[in-house]
Amino acid sequence: MKNYPRILTVQDISCVGQCSLTVALPILSACGAETCILPSAVLSTHTGGFKGYTVRDLTEDIPGIASHWQKEGIFFDAVYTGYLGSIPEIGYVQDIFGKLRREGAKTFVDPAMADNGKLYGAFGMDYAEAMKPLCFGADVMLPNLTEACLLTDTPYRESYDESYIMDILAKLRSAGARTIILTGISYSPETTGVIAADGDKMQYYTHKRIERTCHGTGDVFASAFIGAVLQDIPAFEAARIAADFTVRSIEATVDDPAHWYGVRFETQLPALIGALQAAQ
Ligand code: PXL
Numbered sequence: 413m414k415n416y417p418r419i420l421t422v423q424d425i426s427c428v429g430q431c432s433l434t435v436a437l438p439i440l441s442a443c444g445a446e447t448c449i450l451p452s453a454v455l456s457t458h459t460g461g462f463k464g465y466t467v468r469d470l471t472e473d474i475p476g477i478a479s480h481w482q483k484e485g486i487f488f489d490a491v492y493t494g495y496l497g498s499i500p501e502i503g504y505v506q507d508i509f510g511k512l513r514r515e516g517a518k519t520f521v522d523p524a525m526a527d528n529g530k531l532y533g534a535f536g537m538d539y540a541e542a543m544k545p546l547c548f549g550a551d552v553m554l555p556n557l558t559e560a561c562l563l564t565d566t567p568y569r570e571s572y573d574e575s576y577i578m579d580i581l582a583k584l585r586s587a588g589a590r591t592i593i594l595t596g597i598s599y600s601p602e603t604t605g606v607i608a609a610d611g612d613k614m615q616y617y618t619h620k621r622i623e624r625t626c627h628g629t630g631d632v633f634a635s636a637f638i639g640a641v642l643q644d645i646p647a648f649e650a651a652r653i654a655a656d657f658t659v660r661s662i663e664a665t666v667d668d669p670a671h672w673y674g675v676r677f678e679t680q681l682p683a684l685i686g687a688l689q690a691a692q
Contacts, residue, residue: 413444414692417642418487420512422450422505423494423524423631429458430674431628432495432524436635440492442681443639443688448488450477450508453497459533460627461673467534469497474504478512487514492638494631495524497534499542506546518641521550522634526558528625529568548588552641554634556596560584574599581609591647595633606633606655608648615648619655622662628674633658636684645691653691657684 419440423432433449440447452474456466481487491513493505509519523543525535540562547553547563557580561568564583569576577597584592591610598604598621605618636657640650661677 413688414643416444416446417489418446418448419490419492419638419642420448420450420488420508421492421494421635422452422496422508424453424455424497425451426455426458428456428673429460429462429627430677431458431460431631435628435631435674435677436492436494438681439632439635439677439684440639442685443636443643445490445639445642448486450474452495452501458627458673467497471498471501471504474501475507478504478508482511487512488517489514490518490520490638490642492520492522492634493546494522494634495532499539502542502546506549509549518551519549520552520554520634520638520641521547522554522630523547523559523563524630526562527556527630529558529570531562544587550590552591552593552638552647553584553589554593554595554630554637555584556630557594560594563587577607581607581614585609593637593647593651595630606651608651610647615651617648617652617655619659622659622666624662624666626662626665626675627672629658629662632661632675632677639684640688640691643688643692645688649691653684653687656687 421436425433437447453470454468558568560580564580566580594607597607603618604621607616633654636654637650640653660680661675664676664679665671
């Protein structure tokens with residue numbers, strides 16, 4: 413790999429379930445980044461389908477950890493946030509964006525709060541509202557369609573046309589979004605895709621749609637995308653590499669109904685590394 417950046421990723425540890433930090437850490441490491449973590453909470457499993465999971469919220473630990481790093485002179489080339497446990501944590505993360513970045517360091521925000529038209533179990537509309545300044549202040553935001561609707565106060569639709577999506581993108585931009593990576597956009601039953609929009613430039617990468625809802629695929633995609641961008645791969649190419657990696661990970665999982673809680677992304681890491689090397 414060309415670069416060896418130091419990235420900080422802030423999201424929960426779901427001990428079992430192949431999402432958030434248990435996905436971001438191995439994928440970013442495979443992409444050649446020194447990956448530092450700040451766990452927002454520790455859960456026994458993710459919240460998408462398991463019953464009776466435990467949650468230890470770590471909001472109160474965050475300011476102390478951040479000020480220790482500041483005293484030690486520990487700074488980052490990029491900060492990537494995903495699932496955060498609480499509204500105060502969103503504010504602490506904004507502080508970290510201000511204090512712990514090296515000059516020129518990029519911020520990536522995956523709102524990680526909703527999918528398929530619904531907020532995740534732990535969140536209410538107040539959380540979606542509090543997410544707005546964090547997303548609109550980031551260099552790159554990575555919402556899925558449900559999250560983009562929440563961020564723009566647009567009613568979520570299951571079927572839509574291009575003008576509905578263009579309207580959401582325009583609203584995101586006018587609220588301050590810089591680079592937007594909008595995932596899960598599908599205009600036909602057989603395909604889905606990702607839009608990379610940067611100012612007036614926009615590209616849409618479509619790929620095969622697999623008829624199964626898989627948990628953690630947003631985290632798999634975001635981690636691979638960010639890992640690629642940190643190797644100086646342009647956003648659209650990074651989106652293509654990350655989407656292909658995500659599709660391959662789903663394909664490696666769909667035949668096993670017992671593996672409903674996540675995807676076997678580990679089996680596809682060699683292909684991801686190969687794609688990154690070919691693109692550099
Ligand atoms: O993948 C998103 C995610 C992350 N962390 C936790 C979750 C979810 C989605 O359900 O529950 C704890």
